[in-house]
Amino acid sequence: MARKMLIDGELSQPNAEEGHYDFDLFVIGAGSGGVRASRFSANYGAKVGICELPFHPISSEVIGGIGGTCVIRGCVPKKILVYGASFRGELEDARNYGWELNEKIDFNWKKLLHKKTEEIVRLNGIYKRLLTNAGVKSYEGEGKIVGPNEVEVTQLDGTKLSYTAKHILIATGSRAQRPDIPGQELAITSDEALSLEELPKRVVILGGGYIAVEFASIWNGMGVAVDLCFRKELPLRGFDDEMRAVVARNLEGRGVNLHPRTSLSEIIKTGDGIKVITDHGEELIADVVMFATGRAPNTKRLNLEAVGVELDQTGAVKVDEYSRTNIPSIWAVGDVTNRMNLTPVALMEGTCFAKTVFGGQPSKPDHKDVPCAVFSIPSLSVVGLSEEQAIEQANGDILVFTSTFNPMKNTISGRQEKTIMKLVVDAETDKVLGASMCGPDSPEIMQGIAVAVKCGATKAQFDSTVGIHPSAAEEFVTMRSVSRRIAGASKPKKTNL
């Protein structure tokens, strides 16, 4: 197989002429993007080395683990806890379906925690094997860049290994950040929240992003009293405003105390727990305070300044459309580039990198119409443009189709929780620009819709699809009446939700 270095046209023959490098590729960081890039590059015939920090559920500058955030401290453990928390609602709903349950139902957090840890340890092992089976050489230790073609791995015992590589890939991901508030050291981040020794009775969460909302649902489902403080009027900035409102209503409906337009001023340790003082002067007492105030790229200890790799003001590695940094032999994928911080996007970037550099096919990751989900309870999932984005970007009129309904399951369970769906359509081309849904199973439902949206399906094509009855999803193909038409010219003023 010809391995062309397609960006600059330079030929790359790793095993022959380029033999003076130890590796064709050395990857720093074995998370979603790094593992994918390594495996695929090795499959294309490249000689690949990868380094990763030692395993631990809670990350730090010197601790990580093969599998990365997604597997150890993100998607997977989070989803496990969401499953665990969802049972509370299920048990409530079961009663009207004729099930007789004791008043007292016991939830054993330690059991779930133990099983979760078992599962991520198992996955960590699987990832190691994936790399080994692909012929990738793994090193445990902290990687640093020494030169454009040289990395240094500091092992646990302090010994340092040095390797040369034709290409270096930075895939070190990101870590939860803490705001600079007096007493911030008393609070935890999502890393610790996934591994708490004891289930708290009262929690205060600061943040309005998806992590904050997901943990609010998780703890709420486990019977913990939750206060959620966020700066805006609604949580989940960047998502469709109507969906944000529904998520907020559902959180409240299930018992989460929302504190919109609220920041924290101070956190104080007291005999009764941790006292949180908001910027409105309100005092909340909690056993655990969690910050979900954003994540920052892991670029500080990589020694990037030595070789002059450019970072943006957030500390993310700057890359071109092919994930190449300003240093031609150094590349970066995943959260460390802060493009779109999702596992499947890192996978896509890793795949494109391997194709570009070792597969003879220059490939740009396509960040358009990437679907995503928020695993709140019930969940939210979207693909394409929100109504606000569509109006913002529109040349012509936008048609909005919405459907709000009581899911069939609730007709008997009596649960008061509406599902909402929305299609945003370009009036002129009839193309579906965006779809969103808040309700049970929305991430599962949205995946197929995402294929259609990605490929430019029209509303007429949605309409010509027969429904699956009775499902919630069929509503997406039976929306006949326009809820509103927004003229391209009459754009509403920007809200500050």
Next chain:
Amino acid sequence: MASSLSATTPSLTFASQTLYTRLSIPLSLSLPLSSSHFLSDPKTLSSLSRHHRGLLSHCHSHSHRHRRAFAARAESENGAEPARPYDFDLFTIGAGSGGVRASRFASNFGASVAVCELPFSTISSDTTGGFGGTCVLRGCVPKKLLVYASKYSHEFEESHGFGWKYDAEPKHDWSTLMSNKNAELQRLTGIYKNILTNAGVMLIEGRGKIVDPHTVDVDGKLYSARHILVSVGGRPFIPEIPGSEYAIDSDAALDLPSKPKKIAIVGGGYIAVEFAGIFNGLITEVHVFIRQKKVLRGFDEEIRDFVAEQMSIRGIEFHTEESPQAIIKSADGSLSLKTNKGTVEGFSHVMFATGRRPNTKNLGLETVGVKMTKNGAIEVDEYSRTSVPSIWAVGDVTDRLNLTPVALMEGGALAKTLFQNEPTKPDYRAVPSAVFSQPPIGQVGLSEEQAIQEYGDVDIFTANFRPLKATLSGLPDRVFMKLVVCAKTNKVLGLHMCGDDAAEIVQGFAVAVKAGLTKADYDATVGIHPTAAEEFVTMRTPTRKIRKTSEEKIDSEAKAPAGV
């Protein structure tokens, strides 16, 4: 809406039944809207569950002029008949999914419409039915409600693995479920009546019978109509064997006075496997007797194997290649089922899910010369027209593709054809469907076998994995997924899944399959992580490539966790 309607729409009320005589009204006629029957009541709308809202969306009444033009054309086709006024433009017999949809849309398009339906009962017969039809009263809805109820026992088991514990194992109270289910059905049949009334359709309770090509008799009263629509649906069929009077059908199974202790289900179709799951979940001992080797004839072979295996693991016992010969009632009241292979004893109930037959008996169809197939289904052309030009039929009574959304499509198409001057054929390509077995099945397009037959060279992508939830619960649940891809065009011809949420997952993909998208389009779509559905967009290596000459097998790549 009222004001815009009144500006363009001629009025149509029950009092003006004779208004629509043959082109006796000038096209420019515009009368004030004198009745609110046209307008859906928003309060009713908001009180509906999602399921029913699909049937409710409004048709805009902007095309009345077109309707008239088409009517004129239809007239000339039947020019031999003398011009005479009719009571209605459309008389619909049967207010199930197809009949309600056709009637409402016809009315919204400006036609005067009446619909007759039998009185409500949870069990259907020659004299009982109810507004809403099979789907709402004896099919999709009550079935799904029982599926919801029965799924909990599996969820209780799952919950143990996630740290939940109960002092005593949850018990199920059958009567609570039945009374809550029946309250919901009562609510829904009422809503259906409102939907029709609000659309301006006249409701007649009683048994409709066709007297001549333009006349329907409802319990002795005659109604004339320009068009008659037969949408009387189908009913379960129990074969005549000794003791078959002891058997129940799905109508009865949905409304039993008490929970079966041990049930024999005869049949291998979707109704049989759905009820097997329902009763198994509600802790009844379930035996399924099927004539063939496998359940779900017509489905993808691998799906058939997979679902049977998963159901067996959950405790359902399958008796394959066993045909029922007799049901014997013992002195203690229990039932035995005698088959060609032996006798199984001790059943509290024997249920037959051995097919459904169109309700075409005693409708007067023979008298007016409406042709039927040997199964008793009404023969129709692509526009749902019978051999009698003024008589039309939609839904299960035509035995085309017996699904609610298909009846809706047929009813909607018919209303357009008749009253909007827009001759519309229902499109049966890539109609998705689901089986609410446990685990459920969702599918759209061709099975592997159909695709090979039709296209010869196909690539098959499969995934068979343990979902994340099962790794924690420790239960042996698995998920199976399949993509059938045309080797020549790269088009996805079929998509199949058996596993949690399959019905919900397949709907979106049905849009993609219907739109003729390629495997490359699927691959270009980013996954939603962590879901089961993302597997459909991350299938990189074909499991096998089937070529006319030889079958080339490729070992599938072990599924990498998280798809990395």
